[in-house]
Amino acid sequence: MEPIIIEGTPKTPTIKFDASQGVFEIKGRSIPENSVEFYKPLVDWLDTYKESPLNKTVVNIKLEYFNTSSSKCILDVFKRLEAIHKAKNDVEVNWYYEEDDEDMLEAGEDYESIIRVPFKMIEITE
Amino acid sequence: MSFDVVNYFSNLLNGNTIVYYKGNIDPDIINKVLDTVEEKMIRENEQSKLRKKVYNVLVESLQNLYHHVDKVPEGFDDKSYEKYGILAINKVEGGYKIITGNFIQTDNVEKLEEKIKRINRSTHEEITDLYKFILNHQRISSKGGGGLGLVDIARKTGNKLNYTFKEYNDKCSFFCLNILVGENN
Numbered sequence: 001m002e003p004i005i006i007e008g009t010p011k012t013p014t015i016k017f018d019a020s021q022g023v024f025e026i027k028g029r030s031i032p033e034n035s036v037e038f039y040k041p042l043v044d045w046l047d048t049y050k051e052s053p054l055n056k057t058v059v060n061i062k063l064e065y066f067n068t069s070s071s072k073c074i075l076d077v078f079k080r081l082e083a084i085h086k087a088k089n090d091v092e093v094n095w096y097y098e099e100d101d102e103d104m105l106e107a108g109e110d111y112e113s114i115i116r117v118p119f120k121m122i123e124i125t126e
Numbered sequence: 127m128s129f130d131v132v133n134y135f136s137n138l139l140n141g142n143t144i145v146y147y148k149g150n151i152d153p154d155i156i157n158k159v160l161d162t163v164e165e166k167m168i169r170e171n172e173q174s175k176l177r178k179k180v181y182n183v184l185v186e187s188l189q190n191l192y193h194h195v196d197k198v199p200e201g202f203d204d205k206s207y208e209k210y211g212i213l214a215i216n217k218v219e220g221g222y223k224i225i226t227g228n229f230i231q232t233d234n235v236e237k238l239e240e241k242i243k244r245i246n247r248s249t250h251e252e253i254t255d256l257y258k259f260i261l262n263h264q265r266i267s268s269k270g271g272g273g274l275g276l277v278d279i280a281r282k283t284g285n286k287l288n289y290t291f292k293e294y295n296d297k298c299s300f301f302c303l304n305i306l307v308g309e310n311n
Contacts, residue, residue, distance in 0.1 A: 010157065031160075031185050033153050033192055065178070067185050068274035071261055100175045103182065103282055106254075114262050 004045055012038050013063065017045060022054035030066040030074070039073035046080035056090040057081065062124075063096075063104065071107070078115040085117045093119045099126070129292060131202075131300050132212065135227045138302060141218040148212040149204070151191045159188060163215055170217075173309070179282055180222045180307045184215070186275040187226050187305065195228040199298035202229075221308035230301045235291050238301070245276060246286045253281045283307050 095108035
């Protein structure tokens, strides 16, 4: 599978989805007006990946900001990961947040409570 | 005679206005407002926690306007605008106020007001649960909104949503939302 690599912009995050390593990263700001347009190719790509995933998939989420419309799309991403996990593969989500950013920590905890995949909350200290 | 929305809006402002805009709300304007406010907060040496909250709430407020404003009523001066909104960001004691104004069909007032009242009578825990419920159960609408904007604003600020509806003519009203983002939330 071809990896997906997308450079970040002020409104959309950097994406690195590498199927050969099983490491996926979403990093930066996700505040587009039309988030479905941005996330649909990623969700489609994950639908293909989940047919034959690696034994272990690691997902790193390092978001500085995301809007509520992205929050639904990120949930769609996590639902694909949940399906991979349910099919007896290892999946680990690393949710990064800056030390003073309780809102970002809470956002990670929201997903953790909805999605049945192990989450690790990782504080970034400067 | 319909009332003067710009004048009405101006009377809601107190404190030091750092950004004021009225006109069409499009993605370019949203970018400009976000950049300007972010730069000004950095220059003011605001703590990163407050900066992030203001930025987040501002994104949701602006995108609420972008996704949800109803058409400008007939007879309004600025007919050329597809999505007309007014916006002000004020520096106040202990934080920032974000104030938005937009037209809404009077038929839609009741539904929006009910939604706001429901949020305002909820505790922080209930708002968190409501957020998670909508996140998990509601699809993104044809307008592109997720139905989460106001819930997210209330959750992040910890404050009640302060609002007014003013009748503009027999079909149309003007909605103002006044949000305080404080340092201590």
